Amino acid sequence: MLGVTFGIAMFILMISFMQGVNQFLEDTMLSATPDIHIYNDVSTDFSVSVAGDYFKDSLKSVIVHHPKPKQVQLNIKNAEGIIADLKKDPLVAAVSPLLSTQVFYNYGPVQLNGFIDGVNISEESRLFNLEEKMVDGKTENLLTSDNGIIMGQGLADKLNVRTGDLVTLTTPTGSTMRFRVVGIFQIGIGTIDNVKSYVNLASVQQLLGKDRSYITDINIKLKDNKLSQSEALAFARKYNYKSEDWETANSSVMASNLIRDTLTYVVSITLLIVAGFGIYNIMNMTIASKLKDIAILKAQGFARRDIIQIFLSQSLVIGLLGAVTGLMLGFALSYALSRTPFPANNSFISLKYFPVIFRTGHYVFGILFGLITTFIAGLMPSVKASRVDPVAILRG
Amino acid sequence: MSEILQAAHLNKYFYEPEAFQVLHDISFSVDKGEFVTMVGKSGSGKSTLLYLISTLDTDYEGTIIINNIRVTGQSQNALSKFRNENIGFVFQFHFLLPEFSAIENVMLPALKLGKYSRDKIENLAMEKLRQMDMHSFAQKPSGKLSGGQQQRVAIARALINDPLIIMADEPTGNLDSSNSKIVFDIFQDLSKNKGNTIIAVTHDTDFARRADRIIELVDGRLAHT
Numbered sequence: 001m002l003g004v005t006f007g008i009a010m011f012i013l014m015i016s017f018m019q020g021v022n023q024f025l026e027d028t029m030l031s032a033t034p035d036i037h038i039y040n041d042v043s044t045d046f047s048v049s050v051a052g053d054y055f056k057d058s059l060k061s062v063i064v065h066h067p068k069p070k071q072v073q074l075n076i077k078n079a080e081g082i083i084a085d086l087k088k089d090p091l092v093a094a095v096s097p098l099l100s101t102q103v104f105y106n107y108g109p110v111q112l113n114g115f116i117d118g119v120n121i122s123e124e125s126r127l128f129n130l131e132e133k134m135v136d137g138k139t140e141n142l143l144t145s146d147n148g149i150i151m152g153q154g155l156a157d158k159l160n161v162r163t164g165d166l167v168t169l170t171t172p173t174g175s176t177m178r179f180r181v182v183g184i185f186q187i188g189i190g191t192i193d194n195v196k197s198y199v200n201l202a203s204v205q206q207l208l209g210k211d212r213s214y215i216t217d218i219n220i221k222l223k224d225n226k227l228s229q230s231e232a233l234a235f236a237r238k239y240n241y242k243s244e245d246w247e248t249a250n251s252s253v254m255a256s257n258l259i260r261d262t263l264t265y266v267v268s269i270t271l272l273i274v275a276g277f278g279i280y281n282i283m284n285m286t287i288a289s290k291l292k293d294i295a296i297l298k299a300q301g302f303a304r305r306d307i308i309q310i311f312l313s314q315s316l317v318i319g320l321l322g323a324v325t326g327l328m329l330g331f332a333l334s335y336a337l338s339r340t341p342f343p344a345n346n347s348f349i350s351l352k353y354f355p356v357i358f359r360t361g362h363y364v365f366g367i368l369f370g371l372i373t374t375f376i377a378g379l380m381p382s383v384k385a386s387r388v389d390p391v392a393i394l395r396g
Numbered sequence: 397m398s399e400i401l402q403a404a405h406l407n408k409y410f411y412e413p414e415a416f417q418v419l420h421d422i423s424f425s426v427d428k429g430e431f432v433t434m435v436g437k438s439g440s441g442k443s444t445l446l447y448l449i450s451t452l453d454t455d456y457e458g459t460i461i462i463n464n465i466r467v468t469g470q471s472q473n474a475l476s477k478f479r480n481e482n483i484g485f486v487f488q489f490h491f492l493l494p495e496f497s498a499i500e501n502v503m504l505p506a507l508k509l510g511k512y513s514r515d516k517i518e519n520l521a522m523e524k525l526r527q528m529d530m531h532s533f534a535q536k537p538s539g540k541l542s543g544g545q546q547q548r549v550a551i552a553r554a555l556i557n558d559p560l561i562i563m564a565d566e567p568t569g570n571l572d573s574s575n576s577k578i579v580f581d582i583f584q585d586l587s588k589n590k591g592n593t594i595i596a597v598t599h600d601t602d603f604a605r606r607a608d609r610i611i612e613l614v615d616g617r618l619a620h621t
Contacts, residue, residue: 293491293493296491296492297504298452299479299485300485300504301476301477301478301480301481301483301505301508301509303472303473303476304472304473305473390452391447394452394487
């Protein structure tokens with residue numbers, strides 16, 4: 001019975017913890033990745049050439065070696081139309097237009113490269129819950145100040161700037177602008193916190209020397225992010241721009257989630273099978289010591305089915321008790337783990353406790369699997385017991 | 397008197413450790429209400445014969461008819477049901493289930509039969525225990541009873557479904573003489589006054605001689621009927 005108890009307790013602990021980790025990673029990921037990201041993917045088209053026009057002679061065959069890509073506009077045309085259309089979609093919760101560019105951050109002699117997102121900060125907040133991630137200042141500060149910037153925590157630390165300081169941003173095309181730090185955020189992913197800043201959309205358009213309708217990306221939050229994949233396809237077809245869902249954008253994380261899940265199930269099933277063998281042994285021993293009783297029951301007219309029923313119900317009772325105590329132990333252990341402080345040695349991981357989730361489904365699965373294991377483990381010895389020849393036993 | 401059991405041309409072989417014929421062409425019959433003992437030396441086949449006619453052992457040649465029902469060749473499940481209804485067993489080593497109380501042991505075959513409600517069965521079991529003068533021990537765990545007491549509980553259990561035949565394998569083999577006498581008196585009372593048919597295998601010549609009839613086996617053949 002203890003075998004089943006520990007098997008199921010470990011299953012509950014592992015699955016709760018692993019799923020907790022998955023959930024945590026997914027949440028972190030979603031705090032940096034929109035459900036759907038629509039952008040203009042640069043794909044240089046070399047199939048059309050002016051060479052044919054230039055030579056004008058259809059008999060000549062012209063081969064162009066190593067053509068250079070033509071200048072392309074990275075913006076989404078008719079962005080406003082698309083945004084207005086998206087906002088009408090009942091599945092869409094929020095839409096945030098975005099203009100992103102690479103920049104150098106200059107502060108005194110320090111020069112760091114990174115990028116800035118020009119956003120409508122209130123829309124962006126709705127997508128990523130930025131208010132909760134602000135370490136210093138508020139998101140609204142961006143709206144009230146002229147040329148404000150909200151910086152990633154890691155970036156601000158490297159530059160050693162605080163709110164109120166002025167930084168100079170230089171674009172790859174050479175234009176520069178000064179921004180005042182009005183807030184600092186931390187998402188919890190180093191690769192973002194170390195390079196990214198938010199500014200007003202208009203500031204980036206101004207910095208790049210583009211007009212007010214120039215937008216490169218549209219981020220979308222859906223009411224149900226499980227629909228991202230199909231919706232992304234639909235948007236791509238509808239607007240004819242590259243449209244990427246969060247699962248595709250983070251396929252490596254999704255793959256590792258799958259691996260963790262598989263690992264959990266494999267280990268848990270192994271534990272339960274070991275527990276099942278424990279029950280098998282116990283039942284075999286019980287039956288060996290009860291041979292006389294089995295013989296007498298058979299002599300009195302108990303059929304094979306009755307004998308199987310007796311021993312099978314015994315093993316099922318063991319299984320049920322083991323499973324129930326296992327679930328309780330598993331719950332206690334996972335609860336204890338969820339209250340254990342996470343040994344965070346760097347501030348980039350925003351975890352206070354070990355991530356654990358509690359889901360009824362896991363408990364139902366645990367009890368079902370416990371019962372199935374004990375049923376199978378009890379069935380074989382029970383059938384053996386039912387085959388006992390009473391004559392051989394009773395004659396002694 | 398009507399014949400309750402007819403055995404015709406029974407042959408039985410053992411194959412382990414080597415092929416050996418235990419019973420040679422045995423035919424006999426038992427009347428209703430008769431108290432028959434089977435005697436013979438160790439290895440004469442008397443216990444083997446008892447297990448054949450009790451339907452526990454089905455590996456034999458010949459035919460057995462109990463109460464005009466041919467039991468030879470029936471399925472194990474059918475035979476289980478038949479035994480439950482028609483045959484009561486008493487063994488040398490009492491064979492009660494030690495975890496249960498005396499009365500639960502008695503009730504067990506009746507619960508399996510399922511003819512009466514649990515309360516009714518409990519009353520019946522109490523009655524049978526009273527018949528054996530064991531009613532004051534009804535609630536005791538059967539493991540705590542003495543050998544003679546256990547054997548009397550076992551006889552009560554054999555009677556619970558009002559069987560046609562009570563089969564006993566060395567019922568006194570493990571008992572002292574005073575307990576043997578009690579068991580014998582019970583059997584005699586059952587056969588004389590209650591009309592039960594009893595077939596008992598025994599070593600005890602005293603016990604055997606006082607029965608209605610003795611069937612003697614010598615080397616697997618009937619010596620005398």
